[in-house]
Amino acid sequence: MATRARPWQLCSAGSAGAVALATSGAASAEGPGRPGQLQDETLGVASVPSQWRGVQGIRGKTKGCQTASIATAEACAQTQKHADAEVQTEAPVPAGVLPASQHDSPRLAAFLRRVEAIVIRELNKNWQSHAFDGFEVNWTEQQQTVTCLHTLGYPPAQGQGLHVTGVSWNTTGSVVACAYGRLDDGDWSTLRSFVCAWNLDRRSLNPRQPSVVVEVPSAVMSLAFHPTQPSHIAGGLYSGEVLVWDLSRPEDPLLWRTGLTDDTHTDPVYQVVWLPERRHSHRFQVLSVATDGKVLLWQGVGAGQLQLTRGFALVMQQLPRNTKLRKPHRGETEVGATAVAFSSFDPSLFVLGTEGGFPLKCSLAAEEAALTRMPASVPLRAPAQFTFSPHGGPVYSVSCSPFHRNLFLSAGTDGHVHLYSMLQAQPLTSLQLSHKYLFAVRWSPVRPLVFAAASGEGDVQLFDLQKSSQKPTVLIKQTQDESPVYCLEFNCQQTQLLAAGDAKGTVKVWQLSTEFTEQGPRETEDLDQLAAEVAI
Amino acid sequence: MAEVEETLKRIQSHKGVIGTMVVNAEGIPIRTTLDNSTTVQYAGLLHQLTMKAKSTVRDIDPQNDLTFLRIRSKKHEIMVAPDKEYLLIVIQNPCE
Numbered sequence: 001m002a003t004r005a006r007p008w009q010l011c012s013a014g015s016a017g018a019v020a021l022a023t024s025g026a027a028s029a030e031g032p033g034r035p036g037q038l039q040d041e042t043l044g045v046a047s048v049p050s051q052w053r054g055v056q057g058i059r060g061k062t063k064g065c066q067t068a069s070i071a072t073a074e075a076c077a078q079t080q081k082h083a084d085a086e087v088q089t090e091a092p093v094p095a096g097v098l099p100a101s102q103h104d105s106p107r108l109a110a111f112l113r114r115v116e117a118i119v120i121r122e123l124n125k126n127w128q129s130h131a132f133d134g135f136e137v138n139w140t141e142q143q144q145t146v147t148c149l150h151t152l153g154y155p156p157a158q159g160q161g162l163h164v165t166g167v168s169w170n171t172t173g174s175v176v177a178c179a180y181g182r183l184d185d186g187d188w189s190t191l192r193s194f195v196c197a198w199n200l201d202r203r204s205l206n207p208r209q210p211s212v213v214v215e216v217p218s219a220v221m222s223l224a225f226h227p228t229q230p231s232h233i234a235g236g237l238y239s240g241e242v243l244v245w246d247l248s249r250p251e252d253p254l255l256w257r258t259g260l261t262d263d264t265h266t267d268p269v270y271q272v273v274w275l276p277e278r279r280h281s282h283r284f285q286v287l288s289v290a291t292d293g294k295v296l297l298w299q300g301v302g303a304g305q306l307q308l309t310r311g312f313a314l315v316m317q318q319l320p321r322n323t324k325l326r327k328p329h330r331g332e333t334e335v336g337a338t339a340v341a342f343s344s345f346d347p348s349l350f351v352l353g354t355e356g357g358f359p360l361k362c363s364l365a366a367e368e369a370a371l372t373r374m375p376a377s378v379p380l381r382a383p384a385q386f387t388f389s390p391h392g393g394p395v396y397s398v399s400c401s402p403f404h405r406n407l408f409l410s411a412g413t414d415g416h417v418h419l420y421s422m423l424q425a426q427p428l429t430s431l432q433l434s435h436k437y438l439f440a441v442r443w444s445p446v447r448p449l450v451f452a453a454a455s456g457e458g459d460v461q462l463f464d465l466q467k468s469s470q471k472p473t474v475l476i477k478q479t480q481d482e483s484p485v486y487c488l489e490f491n492c493q494q495t496q497l498l499a500a501g502d503a504k505g506t507v508k509v510w511q512l513s514t515e516f517t518e519q520g521p522r523e524t525e526d527l528d529q530l531a532a533e534v535a536i
Numbered sequence: 537m538a539e540v541e542e543t544l545k546r547i548q549s550h551k552g553v554i555g556t557m558v559v560n561a562e563g564i565p566i567r568t569t570l571d572n573s574t575t576v577q578y579a580g581l582l583h584q585l586t587m588k589a590k591s592t593v594r595d596i597d598p599q600n601d602l603t604f605l606r607i608r609s610k611k612h613e614i615m616v617a618p619d620k621e622y623l624l625i626v627i628q629n630p631c632e
Contacts, residue, residue, distance in 0.1 A: 105540060107621060108558065108566070112543040115617040115624050118604065122615055123550045126630045132608060519610075 142514045146462075146476055149497070150509040152207045154180070154196045157505055162193055164501025166223040166487050170230045173493025174201040175211075177233055177247070178507045181219030183486060193219045195235060197247050200509065212247045214254075222271045227284060234286045236269025242288045242298060242306060256300040262375045263308045265290035270338045276347070285309065291336030291355060294374065295362075295383065312362070313370035313380040314354070323358065323387045323425045333372070335360075341398040345405035352384075353395030359410045361386040361422060389425045391416060397440045403448035404527050411441035417453055417463075421531055428533055429469065433461055439486045446495045447519055448527040456484035460500050462516065466526060476510060478502050540567070552629045554612060559583055559623040566622070578614075582625055586618050 162180040169176055177197040196210035219238040226232035231248040232255065241264055245253040258264045269290045275297070277283045286298045286306065293314045298306040314335035339353030348364040362383035370380040392414030401407040406422040415434040418427035436456030444450035449465040458479035461472035478485050483503040491497035496517045501507045548556045548569050557568035557575055563583035568575040590602040605616040617624040 109539045109543075111619050111622045112540060112558075112624070115619065116543050116547065119547060119615065119617050119624060119626055120550065122604065122606070123547075123553065123626065123628055126613060126615075126628055127551050129630070132630075 147511050148508050149511045152198050153506040157194050163503040165221050167489050167499045167501045168223040168225045169491045170225040172230050173491050175199050176499050178501050179220035179223045221268050224272045227274050234272045236272040236288050238268045240265035256304050256306045258306040265292050267292035271340050289337040289340045293334030311376050311378050311380045312383040313372045315371050318382040319384050320387050323389050339398045341400045343400045344402045351398045351408050353398040355394045358390035359388045360384045388420055399442050401443050404531050407531050409441045411438035413437040440488050445490050445492045448523045454485040454488045458482040554627045557625045561621050586616055
């Protein structure tokens with residue numbers, strides 16, 4: 001209760017510092033010092049000096065640095081003279097055989113006299129020798145079984161329940177593209193579909209994520225890659241249009257389209273193929289076949305438009321009458337075409353598969369006008385020259401042999417594969433491969449006697465006519481629940497690969513065993529023998 | 537002349553012979569029974585191979601020399617009879 005302020009002393013434990021609480025005198029006069037009165041007092045500032053600094057002290061040093069001086073020197077350079085030069089590759093001049101010159105003959109004759117005896121002796125020895133019987137050399141690693149290398153799919157398309165309707169390998173053999181659509185829709189559909197491409201040579205290949213996806217307004221029924229440009233691909237749509245895309249431009253892939261003009265097909269386009277032009281064989285045109293009976297040849301002109309250059313129409317009355325066909329219903333005049341295959345030996349000859357089940361031999365050079373009232377900007381011609389005997393149902397796929405000019409295969413919905421020769425209407429052999437439909441058949445590009453067929457029972461059957469002509473050599477099960485396999489293509493560059501697309505929306509790339517990829521010694525002769533079994 | 541043609545015809549008509557050709561020292565074909573592009577291909581390639589084979593034999597033993605070259609492949613056999621000025625190439629399909 002004392003009113004006089006007293007100095008306080010604070011002692012902190014272990015510290016040498018002393019704290020002083022300074023007080024100033026009472027600001028106001030003490031006043032009468034009457035006890036019990038409240039007065040204002042001003043207390044001073046309390047300061048607490050740092051103890052740490054006092055202990056450590058400040059250690060300071062002064063240092064300096066200086067960069068060493070930079071050495072510089074000056075020099076000049078100037079080009080004195082230059083020359084321009086151009087380089088241009090020329091087309092290779094084909095080397096020719098020297099014509100027989102007269103003054104060479106005596107020396108040539110003397111040479112031949114010298115070597116003839118030894119050559120004849122070796123030829124004879126060779127003909128009788130058994131030294132190399134059964135001697136086989138394997139340069140590549142042998143693969144004994146067929147394995148599935150990749151299973152590719154595009155989940156948004158699979159989620160919509162779309163089927164793979166077409167596969168195609170590009171010209172370098174490293175990109176496989178597939179088309180999504182539906183093969184069992186009966187009427188017009190506005191289903192959006194996709195064209196997806198995977199680059200199998202990339203290390204970061206993701207089977208669920210294609211490297212390119214193109215959205216298409218209508219279902220795509222077939223695909224074909226350009227024969228020399230690795231990124232151009234043509235597709236035939238359900239709406240009858242034909243589109244060409246450039247897959248190297250992801251932001252705007254559409255190159256050319258037919259549009260919906262009077263020329264376009266009015267029915268789904270079942271197959272598209274690329275053909276070299278007649279005069280400039282490095283430029284290509286697109287041929288499309290559809291069930292409205294028209295076979296049209298398109299050329300890409302500027303501004304993204306495909307223009308019709310030549311057209312053919314199949315009319316029932318103009319089909320060659322060499323085979324007895326069932327009488328057409330009244331009013332049914334068009335013959336729907338469902339498949340096309342060009343001969344590798346004669347570029348103007350092609351085989352059409354039709355809805356009526358009979359393959360037709362046709363020619364691009366046909367001149368006769370077609371009796372059809374379908375409007376077109378170019379005159380439509382009738383291409384059919386020969387009618388082959390029919391299958392029990394529509395033909396969905398034809399394939400011409402790359403090794404023999406007269407042989408081709410056709411596969412139909414009756415489950416049979418027919419091997420035809422161009423020279424006769426009856427098939428050479430008929431094999432029943434399935435109890436359901438057959439959707440695709442293709443000759444192997446390396447083995448003359450091997451072909452593959454895709455069936456509605458979910459398997460891919462590989463036939464080797466050298467081993468057995470009755471049953472398939474290898475049966476590859478593609479789908480587990482027997483949903484059909486709709487399309488297959490061999491890879492012409494990497495000949496051991498085969499791609500097949502099925503109704504579940506997956507594309508499987510199969511690696512074939514070595515027996516399917518290496519040609520044996522006498523296969524071409526065996527094929528010739530097979531083709532020669534034409535009935536007289 | 538006639539003798540040259542007859543000799544070549546005799547060789548060509550032998551059992552299994554697919555093609556015959558005569559190539560000069562620069563690798564240019566002089567006579568042939570095959571088509572142009574195949575001939576040019578065979579001539580160029582086999583001329584180089586024959587020179588290589590000849591130098592191989594000479595390197596191993598300088599007293600030795602190449603008399604005949606045979607290449608057997610899966611589909612047929614190629615026989616080359618070399619000389620100072622010309623090469624005779626015969627392709628035969630041996631019986632298998």
